[in-house]
Amino acid sequence: MARLGSAVAAFHLVKTAGLLANLHAFPVLGQGANSFLKTSFLVPARDEAKNLPRTLLGLLKQPAAEILVLDDQSADDTAEIVRSLAKADSRLRLLEGSPPPAGWIGKNWACHQLAEQATGDLLAFVDADVSMRPGALSAIWAQIGAQHADVFSVFPRQHAGTLGERMLVPLIDEVLLAFLPHALLDLPIPAAAVANGQVLAFTRRAYRTLGGHQAVAGEIVEDLALARLTRRAGLKLGLALGGDLVRARMYDGYAATVRGIGKSIRSAHADSDPLLVASALGNLAAYTLPWLRLRHGAAWQLAAALSLAQRVLTNAKTGRASYAEAALVPFIAPAALPIYRLGLRRTARWKGREYR
Template identity: 70%
Template sequence: MAFLTGGRTGAGPAVAARPARRGGEHPALAVLAAAVAGFHLVKTAGLLANTRAFPVLAEPSIAGSPQLPAGVRGAGRPGRPRTSLLVPARDEAARLPHTLPGLLAQPADEILVLDDGSTDGTAEIVAGFADPRLKLLTGTPRPDGWIGKNWACHQLAAAATGELLVYLDADVTLRPGALDAVWAEFGRQRADVFSVFPRQQTGTVGERMLVPLIDENLLAFLPHQLLDLPIPAAAVANGQLLAFRRPAYRRLGGHAAVAGEIVEDLALARLARRSGLKLGLALGGDLVSTRMYDGYRSTVRGMGKSMRAAHGGSDVLLAASAAWHLAAYTVPWLRWHRGAAWRVAAMLGLAERVLGNAKTGRGAYAEAALVPFIAPAALPVYALALRRTAVWKGRRYR
């Protein structure tokens, strides 16, 4: 016994010789707690900054509507360009009856819908709407090396006659005044490329956990002021509503420049910034909304198809991201009694969801209670991305 206690009897001196741990926390876990709390402080600060700075579409008054740059003004419509609304549609028969009326309510010069090999009656739905501005196009077979949506968008651009090309996903709903608001904000930001993040509508618990992360991460990590600075890395866009001045689209090389990119909107945004074009962003507010998925399974499939590309195709980054989000959002609640840093991280995680929902106008503040479960719910998304093959609407991409 004397040997085990360093020549002394009794447990007191031996216990005192052990490294002290604050609150009983292992030093490595204490470092992790501090890192997680710091991450949440940065994220919350970004959300607070963008709560004030990030634009939200609002229908402008006629007198107060800003003018678009001279290069995009259309003849006979002062301050407004000739505008083409362009919709790539593949198996959208369930959505188009609800979203096409909103498009037809806009003062666009033409509305082109391209049927991209649908098997569900998409073409018949479009043909059933009587409006001389609405035209149904039939897509041609996809060439090798092209992602389906990119090929559809390429064909739409070739058929469009507008000076402003506004791409819209078939699940996007526009309320009256939405296009006026896009014109106004496009001009106010003096953009060459302009994207709107629609208000996300969600119906199931699985959607409510995962879908709002799109807006939350945008608002937390991209201060809108960076778009006015020559920082190419400050680039993001949302293909659900993505608009180009025609000269800017040509300068980028159009969708042909990103033919094989699954996350084509992000690729186009980065290309625009590298090309010196002005990128504009706004939230959809009350005027532009969407319901992307119809349940947890479709949410996992939809997010999984782009998750790998968003992590640079790296298995290591995907695994690290999954582990970090578990540590940042779930572990703090499991270690609530292990120190103030964990409690700070846990509460800020809730605050982030509340701030994001408030800024986007979603409300649904009770969703904050789901935050501890978000990271585990996202694990199937990561698992799907790790398979290295994305499947979407019957097409398989690697």
């Protein structure tokens, strides 16, 4: 166990070093741009009546040329909400989506249909759970210019309402900031390319070069697939945190969080059962075991302390300021086990559709 303790402590030292590097290096949306890009906001929406009013009101405050919402065969009032808001602003338009063809993931098909109708020079796909404050689009333009990006993605500041959300949702930011030093974005390594489909923007030329969402038609984790295509095509990928300007609540409650992350975790582990099992066990060893071994040496104590520091550093960088969440760290790995169980089923179910 002493060797395991040393290995776990070494892992946390490396992870903490990555976080410290990104505290300064990773961009955050802020100052707006003086330039203007003709922008199309493209929103795929399936049963999003609860989220859409906030999302659309935020988008309507941005200087976009158009806001297209595709109703992906919703069973709720999604379409009616768009029609109602569109009466006050001609930039907002509702599109009626058709069923996804064989081989297409529903969201990818919805995004493809949106892109076919868009007229902007910048195609900005925005999920229906994203909220933008005034100045967000101008700040995105500024970062696209500063990073010379052909494809640009924003990681929103995540709101987590319930205890389960607060344990699991911040892991997205923690993994990003710990294991992807921003400098790696300039290296020709496809594996180091990431993006967030919540806000993912393409110049029209880049979107065509990549083949659009048609090139990733069957990919559940389409944002990661598009990021890697961007790298392979020799195009420039840019990233930023949303800061005060772009926020989101991905899931409502622990069960929804498990389902949401569970639908993509298998793809994120190369469709490999051994990798999923190893990842689950590794998390237990790295985040829970140190607290059970606190009296068994300095290595375990160091690992436990650093695991707390990592959540504090992550929340400080993203601006969530929920530092008390660090107390949840020992329970994160057990709370994530149902996510891995979903991944091992080899099928993913989301919003009434099942994918293999």
